Amino acid sequence: MDAFFWGLAIFLLVNAFACLWRAYAGPTIVDRLLAVNIVGTKTLVVLVLLTLVFGRALFLDIALVYGLLNFVVTIVATRFLETGRLKGDW
C-alpha cells in the first residue's frame, strides 16, 4: 500500500507544479490567488499521505494548520482586493 501512497503523492506534486505555472503566469491577480489556493490544498493532501507512509501523527496537525491558513489567506486577500483595506466594514 505504501507504493500506492507514494505514487499518489508524486502525482499530486506534479499537479501542484503545473498549477504553480498558472500562479507565475496568470494574467490577473485572482488567477494567482486561485492557483496558490489549489497548491495549498494539494500540499495538505500530500502531508496526510506522508503521515500514513511514515507513521508520524505530527504531520496531521501540520496539515490541519495548513488548511486553516490556506482558507484564511484566501479570504483576507479577497477582502483586501474588494475593499482596499483590512479594517472596518466590509
Next chain:
Amino acid sequence: MTGLAGVSGALTIVLGGIGALFFLAGTLGMLRLPDFFCRTHAATKCDTVGAGSILIALAIFNGLEVSSVKIVILAALILLSSPTAGHALARAAHVTGLEPWTTPRKGRQE
C-alpha cells in the same frame, strides 16, 4: 480479517483513483481554460471532490483511530472552506470589474 482488510484496501484504491482523476481534471482546467471564471469552475471542483475523496479513502485505510477522526475533520474543513474560498475569489473578481470571457455569437446581432 483478510476479507475486511481487502475490502478497505480496495475502497482506498478506488477512492484514491477517483480523487487523482479529479485533481488531474482540475489541473488541466487550470492550465487550459480561457478565463478566470472558467478556471475557478474547474479548480473548486478539483479541490472539493478530489481532496475530499482522497482524505476519506485515507481515513478508511487508517481504521478506527484518533488520527482517522483528525483526517475526517480535515475533509470536513476542506469541504466547507474550498467552495467558500472559490466563491469569495469569484466575487472579488466580479466586483473589481473582470469581464467574463464570451464567444461572439453567430447569426445574431446583439
